[in-house]
Amino acid sequence: MTLPTVAQKYRQHSPLVFCLTNTVVTNFTANVLLASGASPAMTDLPGEAGPFAAVASAVLVNLGTPSTEQMVAMEEAVLSASAAGTPWVLDPVAVGALPVRTDFARRIVQHHPTLIRGNASEILALAGKDSSGRGVDAADTVQAALDAGRELAKEHECVVAISGEADAIIDTNRTVLVHTNGIGLTRITGGGCALGAFNAGMLAVREDPFEAAIAAHGLYGLAAEKALAASTGPGSFAVAFLDALAATEPEELENLKYEELNHG
Ligand SMILES: Nc1ncnc2c1ncn2[C@@H]1O[C@H](COP(=O)(O)OP(=O)(O)O)[C@@H](O)[C@H]1O
Numbered sequence: 372m373t374l375p376t377v378a379q380k381y382r383q384h385s386p387l388v389f390c391l392t393n394t395v396v397t398n399f400t401a402n403v404l405l406a407s408g409a410s411p412a413m414t415d416l417p418g419e420a421g422p423f424a425a426v427a428s429a430v431l432v433n434l435g436t437p438s439t440e441q442m443v444a445m446e447e448a449v450l451s452a453s454a455a456g457t458p459w460v461l462d463p464v465a466v467g468a469l470p471v472r473t474d475f476a477r478r479i480v481q482h483h484p485t486l487i488r489g490n491a492s493e494i495l496a497l498a499g500k501d502s503s504g505r506g507v508d509a510a511d512t513v514q515a516a517l518d519a520g521r522e523l524a525k526e527h528e529c530v531v532a533i534s535g536e537a538d539a540i541i542d543t544n545r546t547v548l549v550h551t552n553g554i555g556l557t558r559i560t561g562g563g564c565a566l567g568a569f570n571a572g573m574l575a576v577r578e579d580p581f582e583a584a585i586a587a588h589g590l591y592g593l594a595a596e597k598a599l600a601a602s603t604g605p606g607s608f609a610v611a612f613l614d615a616l617a618a619t620e621p622e623e624l625e626n627l628k629y630e631e632l633n634h635g
């Protein structure tokens with residue numbers, strides 16, 4: 372399977388992506404999924420989350436603004452997704468910096484996520500390493516988090532995606548760096564969180580999850596480059612990014628710049 376084919380299948384399939392996500396980025400995430408050709412749906416209600424996770428194409432669990440009730444729904448969703456074979460993504464927002472979600476993330480990660488997506492500080496912290504993260508933004512480099520990403524990938528037999536200046540995609544025996552300029556995404560809220568949802572949608576194509584993650588990060592980054600060129604600041608960037616995501620064709624992934632690293 373080539374990267375453009377994975378992205379074509381995503382468009383044909385229009386995956387139903389069930390997002391349990393934070394209150395800051397819910398609307399932006401839904402718009403990113405719509406612009407990319409997927410179908411977003413959100414519910415945080417215990418009693419609904421489990422049944423929905425079993426029938427959705429993929430599930431996102433994002434820990435940005437957890438509440439007691441939302442955490443019950445999240446646990447229900449991941450147990451159900453795991454039992455039904457629905458791919459699911461864990462986005463450990465601000466893990467390491469804040470204690471309740473750190474314990475919670477370490478518990479639910481035992482339920483076989485298909486992919487873990489975070490910035491370098493979050494990946495270091497989830498793996499139990501020292502990190503410099505203070506909040507939702509990274510204070511560590513992707514390079515410094517590669518070994519932690521590899522440990523998580525091996526322990527949970529999943530893909531780990533670390534975002535930053537270049538995005539690292541890691542599985543049990545491969546490491547790739549995707550080179551696009553996503554700097555505009557760091558100047559708006561939700562740039563990373565919506566990428567977790569996009570990864571979930573790409574996993575629903577049910578091809579190699581490692582390739583699916585490269586396709587997601589590649590298309591997302593290419594759209595961010597176009598949006599940066601078309602905008603004058605964060606406000607117009609956010610709008611231009613949705614337009615660019617909708618207009619970026621799967622075939623453009625043929626020219627994606629990425630490098631395979633020695634897995635170490
Ligand atoms: N220093 C950077 N230069 C260019 N792009 C970046 C940089 N940091 C992050 N990005 C891009 O911004 C997007 C969101 O990543 P990031 O800001 O790391 O996520 P989070 O919001 O979880 O901290 C990704 O597409 C990533 O490639």
Ligand SMILES: Cc1ncsc1CCOP(=O)(O)O
Nearest residue numbers: 393395435560561562563564
């Ligand atoms: C500001 C904030 N606070 C809790 S979640 C959140 C959104 C973070 O989104 P992103 O890291 O994708 O910009």
